[in-house]
Amino acid sequence: MTPRVTRLAPSPTGALHLGNARTFLINWALARRSGWRIVLRIEDLDTPRIKSGAAEGIVRTLRALGLDWDEGPYIQSHDLSAYERAMQRLAREGLAYPCDLSRGEIEAATSAPNQGDHEQRFDSSLRPASAGRSLAFEPGAANWRFVVPEREVVVDDAFAGPTRQNPARLIGDFVVWTRRGQPSYQLAVVVDDAGQGVTDIVRGDDLLTSAARQMLLYEALGLGPSPTYFHLPLVRGADGRRLAKRHGDTRVESYLNAGVEPGRLIALMARWCGMGSPDHLTSRDFADHFDLHTIPRADIVFSESDDRWLRGG
Ligand code: GLU
Numbered sequence: 001m002t003p004r005v006t007r008l009a010p011s012p013t014g015a016l017h018l019g020n021a022r023t024f025l026i027n028w029a030l031a032r033r034s035g036w037r038i039v040l041r042i043e044d045l046d047t048p049r050i051k052s053g054a055a056e057g058i059v060r061t062l063r064a065l066g067l068d069w070d071e072g073p074y075i076q077s078h079d080l081s082a083y084e085r086a087m088q089r090l091a092r093e094g095l096a097y098p099c100d101l102s103r104g105e106i107e108a109a110t111s112a113p114n115q116g117d118h119e120q121r122f123d124s125s126l127r128p129a130s131a132g133r134s135l136a137f138e139p140g141a142a143n144w145r146f147v148v149p150e151r152e153v154v155v156d157d158a159f160a161g162p163t164r165q166n167p168a169r170l171i172g173d174f175v176v177w178t179r180r181g182q183p184s185y186q187l188a189v190v191v192d193d194a195g196q197g198v199t200d201i202v203r204g205d206d207l208l209t210s211a212a213r214q215m216l217l218y219e220a221l222g223l224g225p226s227p228t229y230f231h232l233p234l235v236r237g238a239d240g241r242r243l244a245k246r247h248g249d250t251r252v253e254s255y256l257n258a259g260v261e262p263g264r265l266i267a268l269m270a271r272w273c274g275m276g277s278p279d280h281l282t283s284r285d286f287a288d289h290f291d292l293h294t295i296p297r298a299d300i301v302f303s304e305s306d307d308r309w310l311r312g313g
Pocket of ligand 1: 009010011043189202203207
């Protein structure tokens with residue numbers, strides 16, 4: 001039987017904070033308990049947001065928490081050829097087209113408000129005459145968009161349960177190649193997951209609506225069955241917004257630098273996974289006791305008392 005494979009896929013846009021560290025820890029623990037191989041992949045294609053040195057910092061932090069992997073790190077920006085081949089195929093099959101409309105022009109033509117994420121919805125009425133025709137892919141000054149079919153996609157999430165999504169309504173023709181000369185997140189993640197043999201994806205549920213888009217790309221690229229998805233609730237601040245800088249310094253490395261033991265951080269994440277009230281836990285202990293079914297379904301709230309507890313108060 002071919003082994004199951006998962007990936008840790010950080011974007012080096014900043015340091016790991018407690019929220020994304022928890023997702024990585026769960027992903028790692030599921031893999032180690034289930035005998036899946038782990039690939040480490042650095043997703044550094046979102047150039048404007050990438051911070052120099054962040055990838056190295058994330059790798060250091062993952063190691064400090066006791067996480068390991070079997071392959072990688074693979075760095076997306078090092079080789080764009082597989083993404084280009086995927087674009088050639090989409091363009092040849094009439095499934096992608098260049099589009100140089102500005103944000104304002106797209107906004108003006110879009111009746112429904114944007115939902116789901118921060119991406120702009122692109123109405124099919126904006127498609128140029130070339131959409132649907134076989135084209136030669138040329139990375140140039142335009143974005144390339146994927147021709148999103150008008151239909152529902154069922155994402156049968158192994159944690160969140162089944163959802164029906166209609167990417168045509170939610171987001172429309174999304175960008176697969178950017179005018180900066182790079183694949184978009186959606187395209188890169190599908191090409192890499194397929195190319196690296198990934199069978200199981202564990203990530204935050206802010207990406208649940210991306211799963212339907214990614215499944216459409218799997219189909220369009222003839223990449224076989226899409227992976228099994230586990231979308232987990234996010235960690236939020238007391239104001240209900242997802243954990244970020246505005247909630248103070250929740251970077252794992254800041255706690256480590258302040259002398260907080262990795263075992264204390266893992267114990268907090270275990271508490272957040274419904275694993276009782278441990279005071280100290282290694283990553284191994286976490287993997288041994290971890291159970292997907294005890295993870296609360298609701299978002300986790302990180303509060304000042306968690307911060308005090310971490311610091312021994
Ligand atoms: N690199 C993405 C992130 O850090 C994760 C992408 C994914 O898991 O599909 O948000």
